[in-house]
Amino acid sequence: MDAAIATLDIRDAADAAEAIRAAAARNQPLGVIGAGTKRRLGRHAPSPRELSTRALTGVTLYEPEELVLSARAGTPLRDVLTLLDANGQQLAFEPLDHALLFGGETCAATIGGVIAVNASGPRRIKAGAARDHLLGFHCVTGRGEIVKSGGRVMKNVTGYDLSKLVTGSFGTLALLTDVTLKVLPKAETEQTLLLLGLDEGQAVAQLRRASGTSNEVSSFAMLPAGAAPLCRVETVAALRIEGPEVSVATRRDALAAALRDSGARFETLPFAESAAFWAALRDAAPVAGHSGQVWRLSLAPTDGVRALARLRETGAPILAHFYDWAGGLVWLCLEPAADAHAPAVRAAVDAFGGHATLIRASDETRARVEVFHPQPPPLAALSRRVKESFDPAHVLERGRMRAEV
Amino acid sequence: MTLIMPAPEPDILSQRDALIERLRAILPASNLVVDETARRAYECDAFTMYRALPLVVALPETVAQVSAIMALAAEMNIKIVPRGAGTSLSGGSMPLEDGILLGMSKFNRVLEIDYENRCARVQPGVQNLAISKAVEERGFYYAPDPSSQIACSIGGNVAENAGGVHCLKYGLTTNNILGLEVVLMGGEIVRLGGKHLDSEAYDLLGLMTGSEGLLGVVTEVTVRILQKPAVARCLLLGFPSVDAGAHFVGAVIARGVIPGGMEMMDRATIHAVERFQPCGYPLDAEALVIVELDGTQAEVDLLVSVVDAIARAEGATTTKISTNEAERLQFWAGRKNAFPAVSCIQPDYLCMDGTIPRGRLPEVLAGMDAIAKREGLQVANVFHAGDGNLHPLILYDASKEGEMARAEKMGFDILRLCVSVGGVLTGEHGVGVEKRDLMGEMFTEIDLEQQMRVKCAFDPMNRLNPGKVFPTLHRCAEFGMMHVSGGAAPFPDLPRF
Numbered sequence: 001m002d003a004a005i006a007t008l009d010i011r012d013a014a015d016a017a018e019a020i021r022a023a024a025a026r027n028q029p030l031g032v033i034g035a036g037t038k039r040r041l042g043r044h045a046p047s048p049r050e051l052s053t054r055a056l057t058g059v060t061l062y063e064p065e066e067l068v069l070s071a072r073a074g075t076p077l078r079d080v081l082t083l084l085d086a087n088g089q090q091l092a093f094e095p096l097d098h099a100l101l102f103g104g105e106t107c108a109a110t111i112g113g114v115i116a117v118n119a120s121g122p123r124r125i126k127a128g129a130a131r132d133h134l135l136g137f138h139c140v141t142g143r144g145e146i147v148k149s150g151g152r153v154m155k156n157v158t159g160y161d162l163s164k165l166v167t168g169s170f171g172t173l174a175l176l177t178d179v180t181l182k183v184l185p186k187a188e189t190e191q192t193l194l195l196l197g198l199d200e201g202q203a204v205a206q207l208r209r210a211s212g213t214s215n216e217v218s219s220f221a222m223l224p225a226g227a228a229p230l231c232r233v234e235t236v237a238a239l240r241i242e243g244p245e246v247s248v249a250t251r252r253d254a255l256a257a258a259l260r261d262s263g264a265r266f267e268t269l270p271f272a273e274s275a276a277f278w279a280a281l282r283d284a285a286p287v288a289g290h291s292g293q294v295w296r297l298s299l300a301p302t303d304g305v306r307a308l309a310r311l312r313e314t315g316a317p318i319l320a321h322f323y324d325w326a327g328g329l330v331w332l333c334l335e336p337a338a339d340a341h342a343p344a345v346r347a348a349v350d351a352f353g354g355h356a357t358l359i360r361a362s363d364e365t366r367a368r369v370e371v372f373h374p375q376p377p378p379l380a381a382l383s384r385r386v387k388e389s390f391d392p393a394h395v396l397e398r399g400r401m402r403a404e405v
Numbered sequence: 406m407t408l409i410m411p412a413p414e415p416d417i418l419s420q421r422d423a424l425i426e427r428l429r430a431i432l433p434a435s436n437l438v439v440d441e442t443a444r445r446a447y448e449c450d451a452f453t454m455y456r457a458l459p460l461v462v463a464l465p466e467t468v469a470q471v472s473a474i475m476a477l478a479a480e481m482n483i484k485i486v487p488r489g490a491g492t493s494l495s496g497g498s499m500p501l502e503d504g505i506l507l508g509m510s511k512f513n514r515v516l517e518i519d520y521e522n523r524c525a526r527v528q529p530g531v532q533n534l535a536i537s538k539a540v541e542e543r544g545f546y547y548a549p550d551p552s553s554q555i556a557c558s559i560g561g562n563v564a565e566n567a568g569g570v571h572c573l574k575y576g577l578t579t580n581n582i583l584g585l586e587v588v589l590m591g592g593e594i595v596r597l598g599g600k601h602l603d604s605e606a607y608d609l610l611g612l613m614t615g616s617e618g619l620l621g622v623v624t625e626v627t628v629r630i631l632q633k634p635a636v637a638r639c640l641l642l643g644f645p646s647v648d649a650g651a652h653f654v655g656a657v658i659a660r661g662v663i664p665g666g667m668e669m670m671d672r673a674t675i676h677a678v679e680r681f682q683p684c685g686y687p688l689d690a691e692a693l694v695i696v697e698l699d700g701t702q703a704e705v706d707l708l709v710s711v712v713d714a715i716a717r718a719e720g721a722t723t724t725k726i727s728t729n730e731a732e733r734l735q736f737w738a739g740r741k742n743a744f745p746a747v748s749c750i751q752p753d754y755l756c757m758d759g760t761i762p763r764g765r766l767p768e769v770l771a772g773m774d775a776i777a778k779r780e781g782l783q784v785a786n787v788f789h790a791g792d793g794n795l796h797p798l799i800l801y802d803a804s805k806e807g808e809m810a811r812a813e814k815m816g817f818d819i820l821r822l823c824v825s826v827g828g829v830l831t832g833e834h835g836v837g838v839e840k841r842d843l844m845g846e847m848f849t850e851i852d853l854e855q856q857m858r859v860k861c862a863f864d865p866m867n868r869l870n871p872g873k874v875f876p877t878l879h880r881c882a883e884f885g886m887m888h889v890s891g892g893a894a895p896f897p898d899l900p901r902f
């Protein structure tokens with residue numbers, strides 16, 4: 001696919017600094033890559049050379065009692081999760097795995113890659129995104145300077161919170177060399193309450209109702225009839241409850257009682273099925289299996305259904321969809337089009353406020369269509385100035401997020 | 406040790422009359438504080454050690470007025486300092502003699518409560534506690550709860566990324582806001598986030614939070630609101646040593662329990678609190694830990710028994726468990742009054758705010774005692790034990806010659822100690838002016854330059870709250886072409902405060 005790209009495996013921050021400074025001096029763009037699982041994410045603007053973090057591996061600090069873990073950016077996510085799991089802990093933001101969407105091996109991503117795209121799953125609505133779990137980092141900026149920010153403690157307002165800025169920046173500001181994450185205990189068990197027999201609008205309304213109860217539901221999704229992984233003949237609303245054994249059952253019952261007047265039938269997914277279900281949703285299983293262009297929309301929970309209704313009115317050929325985050329996250333798969341239906345999708349979102357990201361489309365389409373939601377001019381200008389404060393020559397991942405960034 | 410601020414710029418001082426004239430065209434006369442006596446009311450925030458008389462105080466009521474004032478300041482090259490309720494403990498809103506003080510107190514309306522989307526849109530001058538009050542009728546609340554929540558404003562909370570007692574489980578301000586409206590230095594208005602999650606590009610919402618009023622002026626905040634937990638119960642636990650208390654806290658988290666709140670006090674604070682307003686704290690304990698567990702009844706009851714068992718195993722000498730809401734509030738009463746109680750021992754105190762890896766607590770406390778003995782001052786300690794955020798209160802008497810300077814020096818030494826064990830200078834109060842000159846303890850010159858470059862992206866003339874957070878003055882134009890070699894300090898020609 002990108003055979004012409006020359007890859008340099010960096011051994012440490014000094015390697016990266018040297019390579020970036022040289023590239024900046026020659027005005028040559030540089031890509032940043034970990035395991036390559038996200039190559040097809042973002043705008044298609046490959047750089048002829050790229051820096052790989054795959055040799056930068058290893059967990060450098062893990063103190064379960066302190067809820068903190070540090071790792072070099074190229075550390076496989078799998079290694080991090082295995083280590084946490086052995087200690088009854090987890091990354092609470094549930095990084096989504098792009099293998100279902102793009103093919104390739106599951107759980108092959110690096111921890112740096114996870115942070116670079118702010119990869120978060122269904123629990124994001126309760127536990128926060130990757131951005132909320134990065135306590136600190138070391139990086140090499142587009143100037144070739146070795147910089148650190150943040151720390152290893154939970155509460156820290158010493159200087160700007162650059163952790164938020166680099167998370168989700170797709171390598172366009174800096175190459176991360178080390179990351180320090182907040183980790184949390186794993187719940188003892190989980191169950192999922194399913195609501196069946198409602199139409200889509202009613203089902204999503206029940207998700208929102210559940211989010212206003214004190215039953216500490218941790219994930220809220222709605223699958224249309226026939227959607228994987230459940231493949232039911234009717235719409236399903238799903239509510240995940242996690243915690244100690246004693247409380248999960250009582251909370252599930254309390255939640256069912258609170259939603260009884262919805263007229264839904266209730267079923268329960270026990271622990272293993274529940275965990276497998278949410279892992280599939282995390283990885284966008286209901287849309288990933290369809291061959292088409294995939295969009296991810298983030299809106300207010302009430303607006304997901306409305307935006308989709310508006311999009312349907314335009315006649316957009318929707319092959320598959322589902323809702324997460326209590327209706328605020330909409331995953332869509334559309335029949336392929338040269339413009340990826342971007343004008344219609346974005347107009348539907350803009351009617352309510354939020355953003356739409358083109359996740360899966362051909363390289364050609366992702367080179368032509370803005371992958372990330374357009375910004376108003378003052379905000380676009382500000383974002384560009386922020387980019388240039390790290391990378392004035394636009395060396396790192398040139399064009400990966402915006403044509404101009 | 407005495408704080409040095411950038412010298413007032415004669416160019417600005419000489420323009421005062423012209424500035425006031427221009428401001429009168431933007432604001433009604435009653436929203437402009439010009440008279441010296443009236444300006445005195447604004448000469449400091451809750452960091453009362455240092456004061457300055459603002460050039461003029463502007464009290465806008467609309468976003469258009471804020472935008473016009475910011476554009477005017479940019480046009481006339483005049484400094485501007487945003488201020489919320491003035492409860493900053495780090496001098497973040499300390500005025501400048503050559504700066505407009507932009508008071509946001511009139512932005513005090515709750516604009517929208519959107520229960521369906523579990524959020525509220527509020528103006529920045531709304532008090533933290535007022536948000537919870539506005540949504541309590543439906544059983545909702547706003548989670549971050551700084552001790553000053555009855556007075557502090559949500560705009561100030563955003564500026565400092567305020568925390569509180571419940572952060573360990575519910576997160577800080579940054580984890581509980583969804584959107585901001587911000588006025589930039591030239592008067593441009595941008596909206597970051599909204600009622601949806603995550604950013605379409607760079608997370609400027611996250612960057613703005615905790616940026617201490619150096620990047621823009623917040624004119625609207627969208628906060629997440631949560632349904633109140635069904636039940637909350639507290640354990641009041643006395644330990645024979647701080648080490649035992651610290652060990653207990655670690656053991657709770659190691660068991661996978663994340664309490665709603667976990668607070669610790671040392672002997673000095675326990676005694677001060679009991680003298681101030683007796684609430685049944687054990688006077689024989691060296692450390693007191695309050696643990697609050699919240700959730701459903703069954704879960705809370707289970708976790709209370711788990712935590713109680715851990716406490717006994719860790720050698721707790723006192724264990725009390727709340728059986729009703731009145732008792733729970735009684736347990737908290739002393740902790741909530743800790744600061745005023747301590748001020749009854751000594752008229753003046755400095756409230757520090759370091760965070761450390763929790764496991765290093767015993768050695769940090771031992772180090773703190775040694776520093777206190779050396780300086781001949783007393784220190785009382787209150788900690789957010791769950792997340793390692795310390796609040797040493799250094800007691801001093803400002804009327805005694807040299808005592809304030811000794812207290813300041815001691816505070817600096819304590820923060821250096823925090824950094825030396827892997828901690829940070831400030832957990833929730835902000836750097837402001839108070840810790841500005843310590844930034845070099847945590848960051849290299851290059852680290853700080855990158856942060857200052859980010860400021861340049863927002864404020865190229867360095868007019869917004871200058872002299873705070875960063876220990877050197879700088880010119881943005883020179884940053885872009887700067888190369889540091891051989892460890893030489895940049896800009897030898899520019900003042901270091």
